Amino acid sequence: MDKVEFYRHAVEEEDINAVADVLRGIFLTTGPRTAQFESALAKHLGVRFVVGVTSCTTALFLSLEALGIGEGDEVITTPMTFIASANVVMQTRANPVFVDVEQATGNIDVNQVEKAITARTKAVIPVHLYGLMVDMKRLRDVCRRHRLFLVEDAAHALEAKRDGVQPGQISSTACFSFYATKNLTCGEGGAIATNEKEINERLRWLRLHGMSKNAEERYTGKYQHWDMVGLGYKANMFDIQAALLLGQIPRLTKQLERRENIARRYEDAFTGMKNVSFPTVPANATSARHLFTIWVPPECRDEILWKLQSRSIGVAVNFRAIHLLTYYRQRFGFKRGDFPVAERIGDSTITLPLYPKMTDDEVGRVIAAVREVVD
Numbered sequence: 001m002d003k004v005e006f007y008r009h010a011v012e013e014e015d016i017n018a019v020a021d022v023l024r025g026i027f028l029t030t031g032p033r034t035a036q037f038e039s040a041l042a043k044h045l046g047v048r049f050v051v052g053v054t055s056c057t058t059a060l061f062l063s064l065e066a067l068g069i070g071e072g073d074e075v076i077t078t079p080m081t082f083i084a085s086a087n088v089v090m091q092t093r094a095n096p097v098f099v100d101v102e103q104a105t106g107n108i109d110v111n112q113v114e115k116a117i118t119a120r121t122k123a124v125i126p127v128h129l130y131g132l133m134v135d136m137k138r139l140r141d142v143c144r145r146h147r148l149f150l151v152e153d154a155a156h157a158l159e160a161k162r163d164g165v166q167p168g169q170i171s172s173t174a175c176f177s178f179y180a181t182k183n184l185t186c187g188e189g190g191a192i193a194t195n196e197k198e199i200n201e202r203l204r205w206l207r208l209h210g211m212s213k214n215a216e217e218r219y220t221g222k223y224q225h226w227d228m229v230g231l232g233y234k235a236n237m238f239d240i241q242a243a244l245l246l247g248q249i250p251r252l253t254k255q256l257e258r259r260e261n262i263a264r265r266y267e268d269a270f271t272g273m274k275n276v277s278f279p280t281v282p283a284n285a286t287s288a289r290h291l292f293t294i295w296v297p298p299e300c301r302d303e304i305l306w307k308l309q310s311r312s313i314g315v316a317v318n319f320r321a322i323h324l325l326t327y328y329r330q331r332f333g334f335k336r337g338d339f340p341v342a343e344r345i346g347d348s349t350i351t352l353p354l355y356p357k358m359t360d361d362e363v364g365r366v367i368a369a370v371r372e373v374v375d
């Protein structure tokens with residue numbers, strides 16, 4: 001039987017043609033398509049500004065740079081995430097401080113954030129795990145009280161909403177990924193959303209060597225000299241990426257509906273199974289439904305994972321708790337027991353296929369395989 005792939009992208013012929021148009025033109029780097037993509041995404045998100053960059057990792061890093069975070073500072077985040085969320089903190093020479101997660105969702109436990117705050121704390125990076133937003137209104141209140149910046153890792157949460165709030169609306173910045181398996185993809189890419197004019201301006205020069213003019217501005221019309229206004233990086237999104245992304249934006253809502261539908265089928269099928277549970281989505285939230293994970297008994301997780309694979313079901317693990325990875329253990333002395341809820345989730349999780357191109361038959365085969373393997 002054919003494999004049920006873990007992920008298949010939803011790039012259409014019209015997207016490929018849009019890329020071909022760019023390739024047939026003269027302008028391959030950051031230009032008109034990038035600008036169009038930035039305004040289309042800003043509109044979709046209901047924010048004032050979007051800055052296109054090369055990845056979510058650079059989006060997070062440049063956000064911290066724009067906020068002046070560096071040596072000796074502390075940034076609070078979650079150990080239940082992809083390593084990028086915490087690695088970027090160390091890349092600015094600040095230190096990550098982990099706070100354990102909620103059992104029901106795997107998201108950072110907002111109730112525990114306050115007790116991790118010290119005189120050195122400068123920011124919090126909440127991660128909207130699997131597509132469910134952290135309780136941003138409550139976290140924003142905590143951050144206001146302690147004068148902390150809020151940088152959202154919204155790599156999973158492009159289409160998410162909670163209490164009427166979307167990523168980027170009530171934080172300093174929200175960071176998105178267009179990596180190969182994300183809901184909106186161009187292989188590699190990222191973007192930063194913000195409502196703050198000053199942050200937008202800083203990000204625009206930070207993403208391109210501190211240059212005061214981008215290539216389009218330099219070469220369109222009469223030659224203009226450029227200046228360097230600060231020490232920046234090389235992280236600008238370019239028109240080939242933007243062309244691939246732009247046409248996918250209008251399809252996001254329909255694709256979310258399809259993933260919601262598949263996720264509900266999974267939830268119905270697994271409800272009541274003794275050895276399977278899954279994260280809950282609170283009633284006041286619209287999950288972006290980026291990943292569907294099940295939690296199985298930790299002592300048989302790997303066996304179940306391999307058995308699903310041997311039945312031609314594409315699976316992954318998102319994520320093992322990152323404080324237990326070798327580098328983090330060695331550098332910070334973390335050990336098992338430090339963040340027990342994140343550890344439990346990390347040891348019991350299996351991610352199942354979830355994408356709009358999945359057929360009803362494929363969803364049925366995944367469900368049947370899980371039932372068979374787990375019992």
Ligand SMILES: *Cc1c(COP(=O)(O)O)cnc(C)c1O
Binds near residue numbers: 058085153190
């Ligand atoms: C994918 C992902 C990232 C990194 O995105 P890149 O675009 O690959 O840099 C960051 N955080 C989370 C939670 C992710 O899933």
